[in-house]
Amino acid sequence: xxxxxxxxxxxxxxxxxxxxxxxxxxxxxxxxxxxxxxxxxxxxxxxxxxxxxxxxxxxxxxxxxxxxxxxxxxxxxxxxxxxxxxxxxxxxxxxxxxxxxxxxxxxxxxxxxxxxxxxxxxxxxxxxxxxxxxxxxxxxxxxxxxxxxxxxxxxxxxxxxxxxxxxxxxxxxxxxxxxxxxxxxxxxxxxxxxxxxxxxxxxxxxxxxxxxxxxxxxxxxxxxxxxxxxxxxxxxxxxxxxxxxxxxxxxxxxxxxxxxxxxxxxxxxxxxxxxxxxxxxxxxxxxxxxxxxxxxxxxxxxxxxxxxxxxxxxxxxxxxxxxxxxxxxxx
Numbered sequence: 001x002x003x004x005x006x007x008x009x010x011x012x013x014x015x016x017x018x019x020x021x022x023x024x025x026x027x028x029x030x031x032x033x034x035x036x037x038x039x040x041x042x043x044x045x046x047x048x049x050x051x052x053x054x055x056x057x058x059x060x061x062x063x064x065x066x067x068x069x070x071x072x073x074x075x076x077x078x079x080x081x082x083x084x085x086x087x088x089x090x091x092x093x094x095x096x097x098x099x100x101x102x103x104x105x106x107x108x109x110x111x112x113x114x115x116x117x118x119x120x121x122x123x124x125x126x127x128x129x130x131x132x133x134x135x136x137x138x139x140x141x142x143x144x145x146x147x148x149x150x151x152x153x154x155x156x157x158x159x160x161x162x163x164x165x166x167x168x169x170x171x172x173x174x175x176x177x178x179x180x181x182x183x184x185x186x187x188x189x190x191x192x193x194x195x196x197x198x199x200x201x202x203x204x205x206x207x208x209x210x211x212x213x214x215x216x217x218x219x220x221x222x223x224x225x226x227x228x229x230x231x232x233x234x235x236x237x238x239x240x241x242x243x244x245x246x247x248x249x250x251x252x253x254x255x256x257x258x259x260x261x262x263x264x265x266x267x268x269x270x271x272x273x274x275x276x277x278x279x280x281x282x283x284x285x286x287x288x289x290x291x292x293x294x295x296x297x298x299x300x301x302x303x304x305x306x307x308x309x310x311x312x313x314x315x316x317x318x319x320x321x322x323x324x325x326x327x328x329x330x331x
């Protein structure tokens with residue numbers, strides 16, 4: 001494959017062609033493709049992933065409201081209503097909007113109603129975990145539950161448990177828990193590190209939770225402003241290499257690119273490239289295909305708002321690693 005003229009593509013659907021079509025219709029205010037897609041989605045993990053991506057687009061319009069008006073008894077429409085309500089509350093919180101508290105309560109009510117309507121669905125509980133990050137002072141009792149293991153802080157463990165019960169190892173649920181730990185009142189990164197190591201150590205073979213430690217390592221680099229301090233050794237430290245190799249063999253070797261998170265693939269390619277494991281990283285870049293996410297690459301540039309610099313770094317890493325994979329013995 002020639003790399004000189006290659007330009008990566010960012011698309012939230014990634015390899016999921018069916019989701020891409022539904023998103024195109026959603027952007028024009030049409031909901032039938034979304035309904036049909038969700039009706040055909042039986043896998044719990046894929047259901048969670050698709051509803052999350054759809055909600056990120058639907059939150060900017062009233063398309064889900066229109067769907068519910070047409071089909072008031074639709075469980076899928078109720079799930080999407082909760083998803084959109086949570087997306088709007090989280091965005092309002094991030095932007096410091098004056099309606100954040102009202103939107104938070106609306107979203108919390110929507111999640112409760114959907115959980116009762118769809119008792120076997122993990123998504124309402126994932127949504128409640130997403131809302132937990134708005135309670136960074138942990139005023140709510142359900143966000144101060146004792147942890148399931150040592151070295152872990154109190155948090156919304158009951159919500160995580162409910163999601164886990166319905167879809168063991170649900171990727172988004174654990175990422176939402178990680179986000180909560182980033183913003184909780186103490187904000188100690190060591191708590192997040194302990195959590196991701198705990199989650200990865202108990203994950204089944206093929207679980208994307210094996211990639212969780214890579215996210216905490218990127219967050220540490222970001223907080224320590226590694227690009228300014230030239231912390232390249234951050235990525236070749238023994239524990240960093242261990243985390244990347246475990247993610248490669250524990251998750252990637254069992255995964256299918258078509259159903260894998262682009263963010264997980266990007267974090268693994270980045271970690272292996274940073275650890276100088278170019279041949280292994282090349283395999284991950286091959287799985288990414290034409291797709292690309294700015295995170296975590298943007299944190300390795302001098303200006304995180306410089307999209308061109310981020311893309312150029314990605315292309316350099318990709319080219320180096322694909323060459324190593326191509327030239328490897330036996331290829």
